[in-house]
Amino acid sequence: MEGQTRTDDIVRVPANGRERFYDSRGYGRPAGDALDLAPVEAAHLLYRGDLDSVDGQGFREYLSAVGGLAVRFFVYKDLRDRGFYCSPTREGWSDAVDPDDTADFLVYPRGKGPWDEVVEHRVHVVGERTTVAASQLDGGVLAVVDEESEITYLDTSRAPVDGATEHEPPTGVAATLLGDRVVAWEPPESLYEQGFYGQPLDRDDDAIQLSLVEAAYLAERGALDVQADDRDDGHAAVLARGREAEGDRFDRRLAVYTTLRDRGVVPKTGFKFGADFRTYAEVESVENLGHSELLVRVLPAGHAFAPRDLALDVRLAHGVRKEMMFALVDGAGDGADSPSIEWLRVQRLTP
Amino acid sequence: MEGQTRTDDIVRVPANGRERFYDSRGYGRPAGDALDLAPVEAAHLLYRGDLDSVDGQGFREYLSAVGGLAVRFFVYKDLRDRGFYCSPTREGWSDAVDPDDTADFLVYPRGKGPWDEVVEHRVHVVGERTTVAASQLDGGVLAVVDEESEITYLDTSRAPVDGATEHEPPTGVAATLLGDRVVAWEPPESLYEQGFYGQPLDRDDDAIQLSLVEAAYLAERGALDVQADDRDDGHAAVLARGREAEGDRFDRRLAVYTTLRDRGVVPKTGFKFGADFRTYAEVESVENLGHSELLVRVLPAGHAFAPRDLALDVRLAHGVRKEMMFALVDGAGDGADSPSIEWLRVQRLTP
Numbered sequence: 001m002e003g004q005t006r007t008d009d010i011v012r013v014p015a016n017g018r019e020r021f022y023d024s025r026g027y028g029r030p031a032g033d034a035l036d037l038a039p040v041e042a043a044h045l046l047y048r049g050d051l052d053s054v055d056g057q058g059f060r061e062y063l064s065a066v067g068g069l070a071v072r073f074f075v076y077k078d079l080r081d082r083g084f085y086c087s088p089t090r091e092g093w094s095d096a097v098d099p100d101d102t103a104d105f106l107v108y109p110r111g112k113g114p115w116d117e118v119v120e121h122r123v124h125v126v127g128e129r130t131t132v133a134a135s136q137l138d139g140g141v142l143a144v145v146d147e148e149s150e151i152t153y154l155d156t157s158r159a160p161v162d163g164a165t166e167h168e169p170p171t172g173v174a175a176t177l178l179g180d181r182v183v184a185w186e187p188p189e190s191l192y193e194q195g196f197y198g199q200p201l202d203r204d205d206d207a208i209q210l211s212l213v214e215a216a217y218l219a220e221r222g223a224l225d226v227q228a229d230d231r232d233d234g235h236a237a238v239l240a241r242g243r244e245a246e247g248d249r250f251d252r253r254l255a256v257y258t259t260l261r262d263r264g265v266v267p268k269t270g271f272k273f274g275a276d277f278r279t280y281a282e283v284e285s286v287e288n289l290g291h292s293e294l295l296v297r298v299l300p301a302g303h304a305f306a307p308r309d310l311a312l313d314v315r316l317a318h319g320v321r322k323e324m325m326f327a328l329v330d331g332a333g334d335g336a337d338s339p340s341i342e343w344l345r346v347q348r349l350t351p
Numbered sequence: 352m353e354g355q356t357r358t359d360d361i362v363r364v365p366a367n368g369r370e371r372f373y374d375s376r377g378y379g380r381p382a383g384d385a386l387d388l389a390p391v392e393a394a395h396l397l398y399r400g401d402l403d404s405v406d407g408q409g410f411r412e413y414l415s416a417v418g419g420l421a422v423r424f425f426v427y428k429d430l431r432d433r434g435f436y437c438s439p440t441r442e443g444w445s446d447a448v449d450p451d452d453t454a455d456f457l458v459y460p461r462g463k464g465p466w467d468e469v470v471e472h473r474v475h476v477v478g479e480r481t482t483v484a485a486s487q488l489d490g491g492v493l494a495v496v497d498e499e500s501e502i503t504y505l506d507t508s509r510a511p512v513d514g515a516t517e518h519e520p521p522t523g524v525a526a527t528l529l530g531d532r533v534v535a536w537e538p539p540e541s542l543y544e545q546g547f548y549g550q551p552l553d554r555d556d557d558a559i560q561l562s563l564v565e566a567a568y569l570a571e572r573g574a575l576d577v578q579a580d581d582r583d584d585g586h587a588a589v590l591a592r593g594r595e596a597e598g599d600r601f602d603r604r605l606a607v608y609t610t611l612r613d614r615g616v617v618p619k620t621g622f623k624f625g626a627d628f629r630t631y632a633e634v635e636s637v638e639n640l641g642h643s644e645l646l647v648r649v650l651p652a653g654h655a656f657a658p659r660d661l662a663l664d665v666r667l668a669h670g671v672r673k674e675m676m677f678a679l680v681d682g683a684g685d686g687a688d689s690p691s692i693e694w695l696r697v698q699r700l701t702p
Contacts, residue, residue: 060536063529070529074560077553127531128622129596146622147562148550149532178414178421180478181500185411199499202428209425211498245480271479271497274663312625312667319670 003042003054009066011042011054021045026085026113038088039066040076047077072104075125075143078151079105082351085113086123102136104143107351121351123153131304134328137344141351144307152311155349158342161294161325163265163281167195169223175215177228177237180245182215184208184224191223196266196283211269212242212250213257249298251332255339256298259327270295273316276327294325301330301342314346323347354393354405360417362393362405372396377436377464389439390417391427398428423455426476426494429502430456433702436464437474453487455494458702472702474504482655485679488695492702495658503662506700509693512645512676514616514632518546520574526566528579528588531596533566535559535575542574547617547634562620563593563601564608600649602683606690607649621646624667627678645676652681652693665697674698 001020003011013021013028017035021027027045028037037045043066045051046059054062063069072088079086086107103122112118122140126132128147137156144152170191175184184191184198186206191197197218198210210218218224219235226234228241242250253276260267260279267277278292295317317324324346332339352371354362364372364379368386372378378396379388388396394417396402397410405413414420423439430437437458454473463469473491477483479498488507495503521542526535535542535549537557542548548569549561561569569575570586577585579592593601604627611618611630618628629643646668668675675697683690 060527060534064527068530070532081553129531144622146620147532147564148620148622149552149560149562150550150620150622152623176411176415179419180480181421181498183411199501201500202432209500211500213498269497269499269501271495271499271501271659272503272662273666274659308622308625311623312663315624316663316667316670319667 002052005055009039011037039069040072040088043069043073044076071127071145072125074145074149075151079107083110087114103140128307131306134303141349153349153351155347157345159345161265161343162263165264165266165283169195169218171222172225175224175226177226180212182210193286196286212238213254216242216254217257252329253298255329255332256327259341295322296325296327298327301328314348318348353403356406360390362388390420391423391439394424395427422478422496423476425496425500426502430458434461438465454491479658482657485654492700504700504702506698508696510696512616512694513614516615516617516634520546520569522573523576526575526577528577531563533561544637547637563589564605567593567605568608603680604649606680606683607678610692646673647676647678649678652679665699669699
């Protein structure tokens with residue numbers, strides 16, 4: 001059987017194409033008894049020997065002739081090999097396709113097909129060298145084809161972050177700004193033991209070292225009274241030092257830190273994991289601390305991910321049994337008020 | 352006992368300081384019966400209560416007064432807490448100090464001290480926000496103090512990479528350039544099975560997909576005959592496509608790939624680990640493949656590391672039981688000849 005390309009890159013397969021390829025195997029979109037195929041479907045049928053040619057070309061020629069087809073073909077084939085029916089998203093081909101949807105494929109649950117209108121995954125295909133805007137990652141699956149044509153599936157979701165930690169910080173604890181950190185010399189024990197702010201300078205010492213972001217949060221609430229040589233206002237001095245060290249990133253991190261604390265989640269540094277924070281959803285005391293659940297990387301809302309960096313973060317989080325969460329911050333910065341934060345969770349997926 | 356700052360930031364402790372602090376505990380440098388201390392040593396003695404004051408200041412005041420002292424103090428204290436004697440590097444204080452040495456501390460083996468002239472570690476101290484030039488990482492230990500004042504020790508070494516893989520690629524295998532990858536449709540089985548080049552398109556198919564870097568390496572050796580629509584010279588077409596996709600990075604990666612293959616090491620993509628390559632030191636056949644031993648990240652020789660990125664790479668490598676290796680490439684690029692590569696291994700260290 002042979003296909004012919006029509007306008008709009010649609011490959012038309014003549015009468016009884018519908019019966020052979022759609023009704024029993026979920027390819028394409030019926031056009032009477034004929035069938036319209038997207039190029040990736042045509043390539044797959046050529047590869048399998050079910051189609052003899054498209055415009056007189058065999059599989060190898062056709063795959064070379066259609067620009068950008070190879071990467072999509074690898075993913076389509078992989079999903080088919082795993083037993084899924086899937087449809088390229090094309091406006092008008094399915095009621096399930098939102099015109100704004102950036103997905104390349106709709107994947108149906110195993111045993112279902114395009115006639116069922118139940119969608120298991122929306123898959124967005126990229127090569128490993130293509131950056132992906134954070135705004136595109138909103139509940140779909142990212143299929144990254146690496147340079148050796150192996151595929152990594154990353155499941156994305158917009159997920160709220162909530163916790164159950166209850167702790168009221170003390171008030172007016174004296175502290176000193178020391179370079180890019182703060183030390184509270186004699187805070188009440190609860191600051192560290194229940195609040196999990198900072199870390200002790202020594203086992204046998206009352207002094208608690210705080211990060212700039214912890215100190216800024218506490219100082220804003222009147223919990224910390226920071227002495228800084230050159231400033232009357234300790235809170236302002238901490239903010240200034242933070243911005244000096246990290247620029248706008250400090251404001252983004254502080255916005256995320258504040259939101260997490262306000263929701264009962266305790267953020268601590270994620271440095272050892274290459275992240276901004278690791279978080280604990282419920283801290284009663286440091287003595288009875290469980291494992292942290294999330295790794296959080298703070299990014300500006302307009303960030304574009306390099307798939308390799310994404311793979312690195314997700315792989316590491318998986319290896320330490322945590323979930324990778326990206327906090328996308330819009331509008332944080334010196335003088336800006338109430339930035340908005342979206343939470344993007346990314347996990348490895350084996351379809 | 353009280354100390355006084357002299358010129359050059361040296362804190363002089365008067366007569367019998369030598370006996371109390373140097374002879375028995377390895378602080379400072381004798382000056383007759385008196386003792387000269389570096390500020391970090393003076394701070395530690397103040398912290399312990401062994402010194403009452405320096406220039407009339409107690410520990411808290413002194414730590415605030417000396418710029419940049421806090422971060423070095425945390426590391427010095429941590430090393431002392433772990434049972435090591437260590438000396439700040441100061442020209443003329445020890446025969447073991449090379450004037451070009453960028454280390455902050457010399458750490459002696461446990462039970463040894465400055466009078467023994469045996470050095471266990473040379474420690475370079477940075478805050479997590481300070482970038483570190485690759486050229487500074489040459490055999491010493493990097494102590495990174497994160498924002499919450501926890502310390503991560505990273506051991507660096509310049510290590511050669513060698514393997515024992517023996518495989519002569521075939522000649523003149525036909526292949527097609529397909530976007531940013533290459534497919535050899537009917538190569539001899541040995542290309543993949545023994546050489547571990549590329550990966551099969553399908554279990555039941557002869558076709559092998561190759562990355563651009565694999566294809567460039569093979570094409571240069573006459574092993575691959577690449578067809579590209581728009582070029583007579585398939586090798587040049589692969590190089591051009593690689594540079595189009597990755598710029599100079601492609602040349603650096605190809606230089607590293609080539610050096611590894613030439614040394615009997617098989618590089619495969621490290622995408623799933625966020626690296627450039629994972630490597631196998633000895634491949635006899637894909638059927639009997641062991642685990643890969645190294646993760647390799649390719650960087651320009653002038654690269655400066657953000658400690659957090661370094662922590663991420665090293666942590667991930669550790670988690671998957673591989674070693675993290677950085678290939679620092681000097682002089683690769685279109686038209687440049689024989690780039691030089693230095694191999695930098697970085698591992699977590701618990702002193």
